[in-house]
Amino acid sequence: MSVHSWPTQSLRIRTMFASKAAEPALWRLLSIVTLLIIALWWLSAPRDLFSAPLSVTEIAREAILLSGVWAYVLLTLAIVVVMRWRWIERPLGGLDRCYRLHKWAGIATGAVVLLHCVLEWLPGGLARARSQPSADASRQLGLDWNAATQEMAELANGTMLCALIAIALLRSIPYRWFRKTHRLSALLYLATTWHALLLLPPQLRFTPLGALIGLSALFGCAAAVVSVTGGVGRRRRVRGTITGLEAHNGILEVECTLAARGLPHRPGQFAYVCFDPAEGPHPFTIAGADPGARKIRFVIKALGDYTGQLANRLAEGQQVTIEGPYGGFDFRGTAREQVWVAGGIGLTPFLARLEYLRWLGRRSPSVTFFYCTRNAATDPYVSRLRTLCTQTGVTLALVDSARQRPLDFDAIAAGLRDPSGAELWFCGPARFGATLQRAWRTTGLPGRRFHREWFEMR
Incomplete structure (x- = not known):
């Protein structure tokens, strides 16, 4: 990567982390998963664990256990949501949102894995604060499974962490290499599952926390096998x-x-x-x-x-x-008024909708369509959009950047007949969408009525 590409990479990184504020539902889901893990750990802990002040070794042991389970469940979530299974895609609002969840669950997994490794590497022997029964069980088999799985897990986790960082931040990696290397994460998941199940303390295997790990392993391994065999979709x-x-x-x-x-x-x-x-x-x-x-x-x-x-x-x-x-960007809203906003090639879903309305012979006078273009005089779709909007009764508001200032939320709000009964559908540049979504929420309009296509699959 050349020196001149670093500003572009920096801009993409800032945009990626800034956009998370525009998707609170995603972060609520990740927070619920985290709270569920903590609650199940609390219910599964021995009754005498909190009867007396915990020693440093006991705190380290529980922290290592909790961070390991946390990372494993997040990793399972990341791999399962992109299997393109309808029963997962529908409640999450479409495959584009599944990939958003996949990306941030993967980044969160990397962060928790790093925390898990730091806890293991702390000085004073805290890194060896493990459950003795698990080690004894492995020795009964005549092999030091602890050592073997520990080495495999460290290799898998380290590789996975590097891959997640590269995939999330370095868009300069060609898609074909991203796709091939990303499939290896399924094999890394299987190795991590072996590590998680074998090192789980026996006293936790038949507890709520053990049940969560077992269900995660069941769905995650099924997803990994489908991915490795090329069965996705x-x-x-x-x-x-x-x-x-x-x-x-x-x-x-x-x-x-x-x-x-x-x-x-x-x-x-x-x-x-x-x-x-x-x-x-x-x-x-x-x-x-x-x-x-x-x-x-x-x-x-x-x-x-x-x-x-x-x-x-x-x-x-x-x-x-x-x-x-x-995808769930299908215009099936319930509001009395719809506002469409398209930027650049983001016009394609709206173009499909307009052609569908014309085919049905249906008119939609309650729809206002803001189409942002760099130059209306040279845009090959302006003429077609005008014809389609006339035929379907949609109000077309052309925003020509060559002659007027860029579209902002104030201009959109000024055209709303009843803001409380309107919904907005956006497809276009990510930063533009994030700005509009923040403005939409700032005005107190319901977030569920702002529909946005997250057309980013990595």
């Missing part, structure tokens, strides 16, 4: 052929005809598209579809090395694999 894949390509102003429209069946979806959802098996699948919003002809369309902006080369790599007749649909 396998049942939701369909083959297709590229039947149309159109490139203009750094944007590529790809039309695919599906082979055997269509891809039933709601406007605003996305799918994983694999153009090259060596590169792997990438997520793209479904910009339009013709169910009768089994056609589906994606609008892809050249934002990186991979997407920037697609216009030269793809050709009509090329085979593709599409997996989905995913």
